[in-house]
Amino acid sequence: LKSVYRATKLCDGSRHENSGEHSWHIALYAMTLASHAIKPVNIGRVIRMLLIHDLVEIDAGDTPIHGDFDPAEQEQIERLAADRLFGLLPPAQGARLRALWEEFEAAESDDAIFAKSIDRVQPLASNLENGGGSWPDYNVSYAQLVGRVGDKIAKGAPAVWAEVDTRIRAHPWFAKEFQK
Template sequence: MIEHYQAITSFIIELEKLKKVERRIKPVGLGRYENSAEHSWQISLLALTLIPYAQHKVDALKVITMLLLHDIVEIDTGDKFAYNANHDDFENELIAAKRLTSILPESLGQDFLSLWVEFEQAKSPEAIFAKGIDRVIPVLQNLHNGCQSWLEHDISIEQVLDKNKVVAQANPQLWQWVSEQVRVVAKKAGVREK
């Protein structure tokens, strides 16, 4: 049992590195860029508040666990900007996921790795919901910080809507509301339309 405690605490200390992974978006009202640990925390809380509105019934613990795990691979791979052509890097991220989950006791590590893969494949109701929530937060942040990352990276309103339409699979009404906000706020902020 003691070796399990050692493995679990080693995993948690390894995750400290996620706090150094800088994203391309600034927290609302701050001049610095957010880190991936902050992102994971915030989307987990958003998911908890939105689970009652999910398109399909989902297991809350499974969703939250997926969201807390989904970006740990960035410790090894770094954050990839959502609008870059090479955003999806499953093979390298899987290597990172295997390395990180192998620190844990075997059965727990396998469970976490399976949940990470399930999130990436986005086929279960929980993974579909979690993927949608993962896309909502950066949109909300941009809507409340002058569209900072969209303007800095010359992202169009059309690109924002196309990249984030997966939110509709989690909750169509939420996506309708968010996409309307994008059209109004982004246009006002000077984000180009196409």
Template sequence: MDKKVEKKLDDLFDFFREIDKEKLITRQTYLTGAVRYENDAEHAWHMAVMTLLLASYSNEKIDVLKTISMLLIHDLVEIYAGDTYAYAGVSREDQHNKESQSADKLFGMIPEEGKKLRALWDEFERADTPEARFAHTMDNIQPMMLNDYTRGKAWKEHEVHLHQILKRNEHTAEGSEVLFEYAKKKILAPHVGREVIDD
């Protein structure tokens, strides 16, 4: 085998082993049935499948593969930065800075391919493209859906209130108005009363 090819593959497989640690990053969202918490890798897989089937509801035409790629890698940085619970009160700036340092370290393991992954991660963070906006919609609705399926168990445990959920989702409709309206009606309203959600 060519030595350059072998070195390239060594680096890639080192990276693949490193990202396996994403399966160890526990989120604060319960799986359906509330049997245990979800991990980051499960979260990414779930959103990827959702995107395959929900992409037609995007406000704008999106590149589905690019969006799925973005969703599959956006939480890899939590291998070093850890998961930040959506309602923990951590500033977005602090979270971004911590995760950006993690992105430098992780994607720096594979400099050539890492540039592409880092660009996707940065695009997700900026949320300034149709793909990034839709990815954020998925990133917000997927845990909301699981909270609904567990009768709001994590929300109750963390004493999360409706105003916090609505604040967290103030940009969710920018990726898909239809899906956010659906989520308000079918996911949030049964927990808090329809008249509150429609305000």
């Protein structure tokens, strides 16, 4: 995962982060922000989900959330990657980790909903710190950000979204949308 680079840059803007760094950071975010989950969560399960959720990127690469891609095609590519990667493990272990990955992807359990929200908030925090990061690169609008990211964060951690949303609205990249 350390060789898979993402669209998001580090907080200092010096380079793009890799997926290994992303997974580590969101595990720390989850530990720190668990009290803000909309429902009680098993933080150990959440952290396990966050540490494995991007393993498929070893084969599939990272797909920027604001990039131009076919979601159904990407989902198929990631499922094939999951088949191969989880298939490398002893069967019982592979099945347990695959089930955890599937749970994260479905985002239906309380643990997975919170995990998905944390996965989405970390790139926002980085972009807020580094001058907008990937937002100008993908010409991201506020409505696009809310639809693709904000709604998922709010579903699992509404107080976190409220705080981040306030900061996003004040950010120079989006402020122009609110001055009209």
